[in-house]
Amino acid sequence: MFPGADEYGVDLTIDDAEVDRLLAVTPADADAPASLSFSRNVFVPLTTACRYTCTYCTYYDVPGEATLMSLDEVREVVRTGADAGCTEALFTFGDAPDERYTAIHRQLDEWGYDDILDYLAAACEVALDEGLLPHSNPGDLTREAFADLAPLNASMGVMLETTADVAAHSGNRRKTPGQRLNTIRAAGEVGVPFTTGILVGIGETWRDRAESLLAIRALHERYGHIQEVIVQNVVPNERSDYERPSLDAMRRVVSMARVALPEEVSVQVPPNLSAAADLVACGVDDLGGVSPVTDDYVNPDYEWPALRELADIADEAGVPLRERLPVYERFLPDGALGPAGETGDPPATAPDREWLRDPITERLDADDVHGRRFRNVARGDGPLSIPR
Numbered sequence: 001m002f003p004g005a006d007e008y009g010v011d012l013t014i015d016d017a018e019v020d021r022l023l024a025v026t027p028a029d030a031d032a033p034a035s036l037s038f039s040r041n042v043f044v045p046l047t048t049a050c051r052y053t054c055t056y057c058t059y060y061d062v063p064g065e066a067t068l069m070s071l072d073e074v075r076e077v078v079r080t081g082a083d084a085g086c087t088e089a090l091f092t093f094g095d096a097p098d099e100r101y102t103a104i105h106r107q108l109d110e111w112g113y114d115d116i117l118d119y120l121a122a123a124c125e126v127a128l129d130e131g132l133l134p135h136s137n138p139g140d141l142t143r144e145a146f147a148d149l150a151p152l153n154a155s156m157g158v159m160l161e162t163t164a165d166v167a168a169h170s171g172n173r174r175k176t177p178g179q180r181l182n183t184i185r186a187a188g189e190v191g192v193p194f195t196t197g198i199l200v201g202i203g204e205t206w207r208d209r210a211e212s213l214l215a216i217r218a219l220h221e222r223y224g225h226i227q228e229v230i231v232q233n234v235v236p237n238e239r240s241d242y243e244r245p246s247l248d249a250m251r252r253v254v255s256m257a258r259v260a261l262p263e264e265v266s267v268q269v270p271p272n273l274s275a276a277a278d279l280v281a282c283g284v285d286d287l288g289g290v291s292p293v294t295d296d297y298v299n300p301d302y303e304w305p306a307l308r309e310l311a312d313i314a315d316e317a318g319v320p321l322r323e324r325l326p327v328y329e330r331f332l333p334d335g336a337l338g339p340a341g342e343t344g345d346p347p348a349t350a351p352d353r354e355w356l357r358d359p360i361t362e363r364l365d366a367d368d369v370h371g372r373r374f375r376n377v378a379r380g381d382g383p384l385s386i387p388r
Contacts, residue, residue, distance in 0.1 A: 002215070003165040004178025010185060014214045022210040022256045030255035033285035036314045037266070037324040041088035041289035042081025042132065044074060046123060047116065049101040050094020050139075068107050074123045075130060077293075082131040082370065084293050087377055088154075088326035089127035091120060095139030095175070117145055124152035128363050131370030135195075135289070135326040140175070140183045146190040151357035154327040155227060157195030158183050163215050164208035168242070181215060188223025191353050193331040197230025197268070200253055201245040209253055213260040220265060225355075227328040228266040228286055231257050235273055247275055251282050258283025264330065271313060280317035287313070289326070323377050331355040332364070332378065 005012065049066035069077075078089050093116065104116070113119040117138065124134040133154035140158065141149070149156065161169075163177040187194045198212045213229070220226035231254050234242045245253075250269075257267045268286040269276050276287060287310055314321035325332075333356060356364075364374050 002163045002177040002181065002211075004176030005181060006178070007176075008178045008182035010178055010181045012181065012215050012218050014211050014218070018214055019207060019210045022213065022260055023206060025252070025256045025259045027251045027255045027282045030258040030281075030283035032281045032317070033283065033319060035320045035322055036280065036285060036287060036310075036317065037322050038287040038310055039088050039135075039289045039324055039326050040084075040086045041090045041135070041291050041326065042078055042084075042086045042293055043289075043291050044069070044077055044089055044091050044123070044127075045093065046074070046091050046120060047093045047104060049104045066101055066104060068104050069123075071122060071126055075126050078127045078130045078132050080293050081291070085373070086292070087133055087323075087374055088289055089124075089132040089134050090289055090291075090326075091123060091127075091134060091136040091138070093120075093138060117141075117149065121149060121152055124149070125359075128152065128359060131363075131368075131373075133326050133360065133363065133374065137195075140179045141186060143186040143189055146186050146192055150190055150192050151359050153192070154325065154356065154360050155193040155195060155331075156187060158187075159197050159199060159230065159232070160184065160212055160216060161197075161199040162202065162204040162208055163212045164204045166203035168202040181219070184216070184219050184226075185223075188219055188225040191223075191355055192225060193227050193327050193355055194225045195228050195230065195268075196226060197228075197232055198253075198257075199232050199234055200250065201234035201242055210256060210260070213257055217260055217262070217265075220262065226261075226265050227331065228268045228288075229257055229261055230268045230270070230288065231284075232270055233274055247278055250274060250279060254279050254282040254284055266328070271310065277313045277316045280313070280319065286324075322380050325374060325378055327356065327360075329378060333361055 002012065047066060047068045081089065096116070108116065108119055113122065120136060120138055124136065127134045134152060135155045135157065136149060136153050137157045158180060160180045169175050184194065184196055196216055198209060200209065216226060216229055233245045233250055235244055236242060254267060254269065261267065266286040267283050268288045269279050269284050271287045271290065276284065290310065292307070311321050363371065365371060
């Protein structure tokens with residue numbers, strides 16, 4: 001049983017033989033992808049407050065210094081992103097920030113919001129109004145919170161990071177694997193297209209990495225909701241001196257991810273943190289969200305690559321590059337790929353439940369410039385041109 005799993009009633013059994021099988025995987029065992037994908041996004045750091053104090057993280061600010069974006073600021077950022085051809089509004093902030101930060105809680109109260117999740121819902125509505133599809137990463141959530149937020153999000157996510165109890169999560173306020181696994185499970189119960197992943201190099205062992213990947217697979221096998229798994233290496237920064245994992249280590253763990261996960265689940269590496277071109281052959285088929293207009297506020301020392309650089313990665317790997325939506329094609333409802341009033345080609349895997357709710361499907365179906373952009377991207381006929 002993983003640390004904290006009992007507290008949340010998370011029952012996952014990982015087969016030791018499956019762990020041993022993954023530990024024997026090499027890059028030669030993983031299949032290279034047929035193509036590479038990415039999402040064109042705008043990064044919206046709703047607040048820099050977080051109840052946790054993970055030693056490798058530079059995103060959070062201490063109480064008294066943390067900021068909270070106003071909805072006017074949110075609107076300005078997402079409008080800029082929509083004008084730049086983005087499809088995704090990536091909302092991110094630390095876990096339950098208004099629990100620890102009295103100033104954040106007080107500001108939300110003055111603006112008329114019950115808590116940060118109530119405020120996130122309002123921010124998602126702004127993004128939809130301005131022509132972007134929200135993808136929110138608000139940390140650990142309950143099933144009830146997912147039910148409230150799912151109608152306003154094309155997809156959501158949280159990093160599992162690891163199923164191990166590591167010193168990187170130490171301190172009076174710490175996240176546990178049980179909390180994260182409970183969040184991933186709750187997303188599956190509600191039916192939310194979901195992104196998760198592991199963080200490599202924070203003190204976990206190779207067995208921990210294998211068990212983490214198998215735990216993600218087990219939850220996906222129950223609910224079918226995992227769309228992509230990020231394999232993210234830790235990077236040194238002003239708050240920590242964790243050593244960046246070697247290329248050989250990353251090639252091995254990426255290969256483990258590709259072998260562990262079902263074919264329909266993408267394996268992603270962040271191209272601003274990883275030697276992505278050297279990892280594609282190990283099974284990477286997605287480069288994540290890349291923004292042409294905002295920084296990576298979680299890793300501010302590491303700039304997003306330009307579209308031309310993404311194309312170079314794909315060229316080096318000998319595969320085509322395609323833009324995608326923040327929600328993967330198989331979760332789209334029938335007809336979502338066609339123009340308004342027409343029926344498009346069915347998704348590669350027909351949905352067996354209602355993955356997207358009315359606010360999102362209405363945005364996808366809209367007969368306006370934004371709706372047409374979404375449908376074009378979903379069909380692989382997006383507005384982006386890559387100079388050759």
